[in-house]
Amino acid sequence: MSVTLLRTPLFEEQMLLGGKMVPFAGWEMPVQFEGIIKEHAANRQGCSLFDCSHMGEFLIDGPASSFDHIVTQTIADMPLKTCRYGMVLNDKGGVIDDLIVYRMAVEKWMIVVNASNIDKDHEHFKRHLKPGAVFKDVSFETAKLDIQGPLSREILARLVPGIAKLEYYSFDTFDLLGERVIISRTGYTGELGFEIYYPWDKAKVVWDVLLADKRVRPTALGVRDVLRIEMCYPLYGHELTDEISPWEAGLKKFVDLSKDFIGKEALLEQEKAGISCKIVHFASLSRRSPRQGHFLFSEQGEKIGEVVSGTFSPALGRGIGIGFIKKTFTNSSKVIIFGDDKFKEGSEIVARPFYKEGSLKS
Amino acid sequence: MEIIEHYLYTKEHEWINIEENVGTVGITEYAQSSLGDITFADLPSVDKEVEQFEQLLSVESVKAASDIYAPISGRIIEVNDELTEDPGLINKHSYDKGWIVKIEISDMDETSNLLTGDEYRSYLETLERDDHQETEE
Structure with a gap:
C-alpha cells in the first residue's frame, strides 16, 4: 500500500530530535521523543512543546x-x-x-x-x-505550536511579554520573531498553556527558539493522548463520532438550545425519548490499563458497554479509561469491570477529570 | 543495540540465560525500546507449565499491551516480584534486574530453536534494513 503522508513544517526538526514517526490522520507525526513518562512529567511539572500544525x-x-x-x-x-x-x-x-x-x-x-x-x-x-x-x-498556511505546562507562561513571556495578561480561553495578536501572530491561552493538556498560530514556512524558527530554553521539552502525540484522557477531554473518533450525540458524550454545556442550529431537532427528540447510552470515566484498581475495544461489565458479569479510550495514567499510577455504557446501568458501589476474553479487571467510576491538580487556570 | 553474547534469543525478542537446567527469561533491549515505558507486567503464577513459543505473559506500556512468549518449555519456578511495583525495571535493566521469570527447562533440545547472540544481531540488522526500505518507498 502506498499512501503519501503529509508532513508539517516541523517534520525534519522533530526527526532530528529523535521523534518516533507514525501515521496519524493522514500525517506523518511523532508519537514520542524521550518516552511518554518523561514527556508527561515535562508537561505536568515543567514545560512541553507540541507541533499541532496538522490541525485545521x-x-x-x-x-x-x-x-x-x-x-x-x-x-x-x-x-x-x-x-x-x-x-x-x-x-x-x-x-x-x-x-x-x-x-x-x-x-x-x-x-x-x-x-x-x-x-x-x-x-x-x-x-x-x-x-x-x-x-x-488556511490549514496549510498555518502552523500551530502548543507550549504547555506550569512554566509555559514564564518561558513564553520572555519572547512575548504581552501573553502574561491573557486569561483562560482568550487570545490576542502579538509580535513574535518578526511576525504578527495569534496566541491564545488554550490547550489540550489540563495545564497552563498557549497555542501559537504561525506562518507555515517560518515555523521552524519559533520551534528552535522555544526549544533553546532547555526547560522546554519536545512532546508528541502519545503523551498528548494520555494528558487529554487524564483531563477527560473528548477526542474525535473516540468519545465523539457521527453516531454519538453531545448528550451521550456528556457535552451538554457546549450546546446552546436557545438558538437554532443543524441537529437541534434531533437533539430535542433524543432528549424527549431519552438517550440509550452514557459516557463513563473509570479508574482501574491496578496498574493494568483499559484499552479501546475492551468491554465493560457489571459486577454481576453482564456486558454493559465498551471502552473508547484507555491508557496508563502516570499522574494516578493506575489505568484509566473512558467508555459508553447502557443508560439503564446504575450501581451505588461505583464498581465496573473492564476486559476482554483474556482477562477482567476491576475499576471504579470517578467524577471527571481524573487529574485535578493541573495548572490550567493558574 | 546491546546484546549479551552468551544468552539465547527468539525472533519475538525474548532472551534466555541458561544455567544448569534453569533459564532466566526477559525481553531484549530492542523489545523494551520499541514497547516504550512499561507500566504493568501480568506475571504468571509460579509452578505454571509453559510450552515453547506460547504466550508467557502480557506486558503493558502506557499506550499498548503486548504478548511475551516463552523461549523454552518448562515449569515456572520463580517470577520477578519487583516488577509488580516497578515494571519500568524492564526498560532500565532489560538484561538483568528486569528479568521476568525463571523456567525449569523440560527439554534442553529446544535450545536448537533459539538464536545465538550473533544470529540475533544479524536478525536485528535484517529488521532494520526492512524498516529502512519501507521508509525509502
Whole structure:
C-alpha cells in the first residue's frame, strides 16, 4: 500500500530530535521523543512543546449569523479576542467535529478543527454558510505550536511579554520573531498553556527558539493522548463520532438550545425519548490499563458497554479509561469491570477529570 | 543495540540465560525500546507449565499491551516480584534486574530453536534494513 503522508513544517526538526514517526490522520507525526513518562512529567511539572500544525484553521469574514446555525455554542455574544469550544452536528444530532471558535473582530472569526476532519468540515461550512460571508481554509498556511505546562507562561513571556495578561480561553495578536501572530491561552493538556498560530514556512524558527530554553521539552502525540484522557477531554473518533450525540458524550454545556442550529431537532427528540447510552470515566484498581475495544461489565458479569479510550495514567499510577455504557446501568458501589476474553479487571467510576491538580487556570 | 553474547534469543525478542537446567527469561533491549515505558507486567503464577513459543505473559506500556512468549518449555519456578511495583525495571535493566521469570527447562533440545547472540544481531540488522526500505518507498 502506498499512501503519501503529509508532513508539517516541523517534520525534519522533530526527526532530528529523535521523534518516533507514525501515521496519524493522514500525517506523518511523532508519537514520542524521550518516552511518554518523561514527556508527561515535562508537561505536568515543567514545560512541553507540541507541533499541532496538522490541525485545521478556517477564517470567516461575516456576522455571527453567517455560521451561528452551524455550531452548537453561542457565538453572537462572544467578546472580542475570546475563544469558545463547541461542536458541529449532522441533522441526526451526531457530531461532525468539535472545534474552537476565535472571535478576532465583530465580523471576523477563526475556527480551529481536527486534522482528521478538515475536508469534511470545509465542505460542511461552505455548504451551510450564509451568503455574503467569506470562507477561507488556511490549514496549510498555518502552523500551530502548543507550549504547555506550569512554566509555559514564564518561558513564553520572555519572547512575548504581552501573553502574561491573557486569561483562560482568550487570545490576542502579538509580535513574535518578526511576525504578527495569534496566541491564545488554550490547550489540550489540563495545564497552563498557549497555542501559537504561525506562518507555515517560518515555523521552524519559533520551534528552535522555544526549544533553546532547555526547560522546554519536545512532546508528541502519545503523551498528548494520555494528558487529554487524564483531563477527560473528548477526542474525535473516540468519545465523539457521527453516531454519538453531545448528550451521550456528556457535552451538554457546549450546546446552546436557545438558538437554532443543524441537529437541534434531533437533539430535542433524543432528549424527549431519552438517550440509550452514557459516557463513563473509570479508574482501574491496578496498574493494568483499559484499552479501546475492551468491554465493560457489571459486577454481576453482564456486558454493559465498551471502552473508547484507555491508557496508563502516570499522574494516578493506575489505568484509566473512558467508555459508553447502557443508560439503564446504575450501581451505588461505583464498581465496573473492564476486559476482554483474556482477562477482567476491576475499576471504579470517578467524577471527571481524573487529574485535578493541573495548572490550567493558574 | 546491546546484546549479551552468551544468552539465547527468539525472533519475538525474548532472551534466555541458561544455567544448569534453569533459564532466566526477559525481553531484549530492542523489545523494551520499541514497547516504550512499561507500566504493568501480568506475571504468571509460579509452578505454571509453559510450552515453547506460547504466550508467557502480557506486558503493558502506557499506550499498548503486548504478548511475551516463552523461549523454552518448562515449569515456572520463580517470577520477578519487583516488577509488580516497578515494571519500568524492564526498560532500565532489560538484561538483568528486569528479568521476568525463571523456567525449569523440560527439554534442553529446544535450545536448537533459539538464536545465538550473533544470529540475533544479524536478525536485528535484517529488521532494520526492512524498516529502512519501507521508509525509502
